[in-house]
Amino acid sequence: MSLLQFDNPSVQGEIKVPGDKSISHRSIMFGAISEGVTRVTGFLKGDDCLSTIDCFRKMGVTITEKDDEILIEGKGFKGLKEPEEILDTGNSGTTTRLLLGILAGQPFHSVITGDESIAKRPMNRVTVPLREMGAFIDGRDNGNLTPLAVRGGELKSFHYTLPVASAQLKSALILAGLQSDEETVIVEPEKTRDHTEKMIRHFGGHITREGSTIRITGNQPFKAKDVHVPGDISSAAFFLTAAAITADSSLKLKNVGLNETRTGILDVLKEMNTDFEVTSTSQDEEPQGDILIRSSSLTSCEIGGELIPRLIDEIPIIALLATQAQGKTVIKDAEELKVKETNRIDAVVEELKKLGADITATDDGMIINGPVKLKGGHADSRGDHRIGMMLAVASLVTTGPVQIDGAECISVSYPDFFKDLSKVTSR
Numbered sequence: 045m046s047l048l049q050f051d052n053p054s055v056q057g058e059i060k061v062p063g064d065k066s067i068s069h070r071s072i073m074f075g076a077i078s079e080g081v082t083r084v085t086g087f088l089k090g091d092d093c094l095s096t097i098d099c100f101r102k103m104g105v106t107i108t109e110k111d112d113e114i115l116i117e118g119k120g121f122k123g124l125k126e127p128e129e130i131l132d133t134g135n136s137g138t139t140t141r142l143l144l145g146i147l148a149g150q151p152f153h154s155v156i157t158g159d160e161s162i163a164k165r166p167m168n169r170v171t172v173p174l175r176e177m178g179a180f181i182d183g184r185d186n187g188n189l190t191p192l193a194v195r196g197g198e199l200k201s202f203h204y205t206l207p208v209a210s211a212q213l214k215s216a217l218i219l220a221g222l223q224s225d226e227e228t229v230i231v232e233p234e235k236t237r238d239h240t241e242k243m244i245r246h247f248g249g250h251i252t253r254e255g256s257t258i259r260i261t262g263n264q265p266f267k268a269k270d271v272h273v274p275g276d277i278s279s280a281a282f283f284l285t286a287a288a289i290t291a292d293s294s295l296k297l298k299n300v301g302l303n304e305t306r307t308g309i310l311d312v313l314k315e316m317n318t319d320f321e322v323t324s325t326s327q328d329e330e331p332q333g334d335i336l337i338r339s340s341s342l343t344s345c346e347i348g349g350e351l352i353p354r355l356i357d358e359i360p361i362i363a364l365l366a367t368q369a370q371g372k373t374v375i376k377d378a379e380e381l382k383v384k385e386t387n388r389i390d391a392v393v394e395e396l397k398k399l400g401a402d403i404t405a406t407d408d409g410m411i412i413n414g415p416v417k418l419k420g421g422h423a424d425s426r427g428d429h430r431i432g433m434m435l436a437v438a439s440l441v442t443t444g445p446v447q448i449d450g451a452e453c454i455s456v457s458y459p460d461f462f463k464d465l466s467k468v469t470s471r
């Protein structure tokens with residue numbers, strides 16, 4: 045439980061948000077399936093990424109922490125060992141789904157399980173195509189729900205159009221395809237984050253994309269290569285919002301990842317008339333930059349279509365932003381929110397309503413009318429880190445204190461969130 049109260053705060057100074065969660069997971073996975081030692085800097089030591097480390101250690105990969113580095117002694121795809129224990133993915137959907145793709149090509153038995161949120165999340169989007177490729181996977185609800193047992197097989201040539209725009213699903217099939225003797229072809233309905241594709245190239249592999257069609261050749265060797273993880277734009281979004289909605293604020297966020305498949309939040313901030321500037325600091329395959337943002341007079345906007353996968357994790361905090369914007373904000377085409385760590389349509393709408401927001405759930409999103417002076421209240425993270433952080437940022441603009449139950453889940457993606465919040469709000 046956390047009780048937050050601020051008296052007309054402004055948000056000032058500079059912070060460096062933690063490492064990108066999606067890239068941190070993939071750095072461990074690609075480090076493990078490469079030959080040689082990979083050194084990772086900027087790694088996110090949040091609970092989700094620590095679950096990924098734990099699963100690979102259980103498959104015989106030596107992973108050590110040295111100062112601010114993670115060292116992975118890669119074994120190659122063929123060097124992973126049958127785990128003696130259950131692979132526990134905790135709260136992490138990315139670990140669960142991407143690991144299923146790796147395990148699908150491994151000639152051994154393994155069992156994957158996670159926490160109570162993972163136990164409710166649909167895995168058939170991954171297990172059905174992986175079975176078609178040749179893996180044996182079984183679990184509750186006919187292989188849809190964890191715990192899942194996997195015995196990897198020889199994987200066949202596969203051509204598949206994804207039924208949902210999901211980077212986790214795409215990445216699972218890519219990781220399986222890399223272990224096949226033949227070509228795998230994947231068609232995406234909408235472009236999703238491409239960190240897996242970039243990692244493949246970074247580790248010396250080959251993958252092509254033409255329009256929405258991705259082609260992967262199997263049995264490619266990967267060579268260890270150091271990875272630097274940029275700051276997570278999904279974590280930055282909470283502080284971008286904090287500065288935008290409070291008076292007299294000016295905040296610099298350092299070295300934020302600016303991969304264009306992730307920067308939908310910046311498009312929305314622009315559309316909402318927010319006062320911010322981006323300065324590029326690196327043009328690597330995963331570009332980075334500093335973002336300077338100030339208090340803003342916000343206006344509403346419409347969010348849907350191909351923008352959704354580029355900001356899917358930012359929708360809870362965008363909903364809060366919209367409560368402070370002039371006009372009606374409509375978020376649509378976002379049904380995927382229903383199968384995140386919680387049902388994020390219900391969670392955002394019900395928790396923000398407790399604080400006095402004018403917000404209504406729709407079948408595929410929500411409608412928010414603003415600006416509304418929010419009040420204090422008793423809210424619940426529902427075990428979802430992004431709902432917890434959204435509520436904490438909301439407390440900056442409420443008239444009374446906000447009590448947040450279950451705020452400890454924020455350590456999934458941002459272990460120092462409250463430290464950073466207090467740093468930028470205290471003078």
Ligand code: S3P
Nearest residue numbers: 066138209210211212213356357
């Ligand atoms: C992720 C992809 C997204 C996102 C999740 C991380 C990834 O999910 O919501 O937090 O690292 O691939 P989708 O599978 O819905 O794209």
